[in-house]
Amino acid sequence: MATLVFFLAVACSILSQTPEFLKSGVDQYLKLTWLLPFIVLIFENLRAFVNYKLFFFYSFVIVFFLYCLTLESVTGIKYVGADVYNIAISLLVTVVSFAYWSKYGNERNLKTLVIILLITGLYLSITVYTQYLSVASLSERTYAFKAKNSMASILLNIIIVAISCYIPKNGILKVASCLSLLLMLxxxxxxxxxxxxxxxxxxxxxxxVKYNNFKIRLAVGLVCLVVVIYILINPVAYEIIVEQILFGSRxxxxxxxxxxxxxTLFMTQLKKIPGHEFFGTGNYYMDCFPLMMIVQYGIVGSGIVFAFLAKMAYTVTCKFKPRTGICLASYLLFWSAIVNCLFEAQPPFGPGIKCFLIWTMIGFSFATIFTKRKRQSLKLDVV
Structure with missing residues (x-):
């Protein structure tokens, strides 16, 4: 039952970005499916929810929420908003994933998860292309699909999990998987x-630069070199890739x-900081997560968030070893989101369910490390 409802929550999270669901508001209900594995696992694996590895997550969410609630109560300015909501969702996904993987984590379930991600990701890609991208021009400055950032991030996260955790060995399945990933890209x-x-x-x-397999590093490097040379010597490719896509026809x-x-927006937001250095100005929106943390919540509030992310960066980079499979996925997901957050307002926590795969893999990684240490301690006790 736990596996069924967990995979249902994953599939619904991906499908919540379907254009029709976004328009109708059904996406909000699909995100609630994470409550199903939460309820099931509370009964099946309650001990996992109070594991000491999760205390840092709980402490962060509680402290940040109380900080925002206190300031809102005292000043009358809105502090409890999208960021608190996104952080709460990220915590829910993390603890549910930890509880699930600590009891049901195995290679078969990991493969099943990747297959579900590939199928739902492929469906999203085809849907967005046929309904929006096929009738739009890349040369236009306006975007064909308004939820492009969320859609693109989810597809990239699927690609990361797939290439890190499971590439089929069967010839036909391997080709199908690679073609699906290529289409998403x-x-x-x-x-x-x-x-x-x-x-x-x-x-x-x-x-x-960093991957531990030299042959893979060499192959990827050569492919990148060939692609760059082709773009530079082919005027049409340069126009499409560089001018229209990378420069956004700007x-x-x-x-x-x-x-x-x-x-211009950066300069406008920076002007709001003087006089509000410590506690911020309350909820605003602009596409730069670090800057907006400081503007909205001041040195104190942003310090809470940045301390948590610094702790996570250290854990993901230095503790999730060996850097293969789930641990590699966690590393790439987390750091690609940190890069992304320099240009968007809510990663690595949101918006909404957009970043759920980051916290799913982090929950899996914590569970994997915990179970390994537990087994090692049991062996020592036996000896």
Missing amino acids: VIIFMLKSRATLCGFFFIVFYYV NASDIDDLSSGRV
């Missing part, structure tokens, strides 16, 4: 979500225009 480029593309380029950089000589007006 093409859709990401066509969506022109440049913040997500920055995360993608970070992943490519990692595979070229004026490359005007940094404000190239950044979709972010330079």
